[in-house]
Amino acid sequence: MSFWPKPQFGLEDWSLDASSRLATGFFQLDQLTLRHRGYKIESLGPMQRELILRDPAMVVILVDPTIQAVVLVEQFRVGAAMSQLKKSPWMLEWVAGICDEGENPAETCRREVFEETGLVLTEKPTLLYTYCPSPGGSNELIYLFVATCDSSRAASFRGQTGEFEDLKVHVIPISDALDALVTGQVNNAATIIGLQWLCANRSRFEEGGELAKKSTTRT
Secondary structure, eight states: OOOOOOOSOOTTSEEEEEEEEEEESSSEEEEEEEEEEOSSSSEEEEEEEEEEEOOOEEEEEEEETTTTEEEEEEEEOHHHHTSSOOSOSEEEEOEEEEOOTTOOHHHHHHHHHHHHHSOOOSSOOEEEEEEOSOTTTBOOOEEEEEEEOOGGGOOSEEOOGGGTOOEEEEEEEHHHHHHHHHTTOOOSHHHHHHHHHHHHHGGGGSTTOTTSOSOOOOO
């Protein structure tokens, strides 16, 4: 049996003393005053921290098992443009999006796949992980799914123009996508995580695999 250490402290071992809103826009930014239990001393704080507030979001590893390909979207990312990354700020990423109010992550997954690629999922999406992409400075929670599709129906370009969303859709052989992972061409966290999962689980999409489509009709 494998071992994974349980955190020493839990949900009751910290407290929020005060919170004030610093900025409201595409994101919200709060300044927090908090304290929490310590390993070497009883309590740390009070301390001030800034927190970016974001609603839960989803990312989907979108696979076409019939032709052994993945579907990704290319789009401009302002964070990359304003970073020290010496590469194009147009990034290839999995389909992703923020959950609307009252919408569960699986519903968001189906909606975002259609909005960003024009595709309809061939099966119910499977939830793989729920994780915090930047727990030191944001409350964002990511639901990572895997889902299958018929990539022959993908649009070339998509996006919600009213939201300044401008996307180019790519259908890429799985082998090429995994090569790009190994050679360091993939430079955003969610895509790296998804491709690493795909590398470890590729056989599940091959003929006879549990996630492979039983039959596909191309028209």
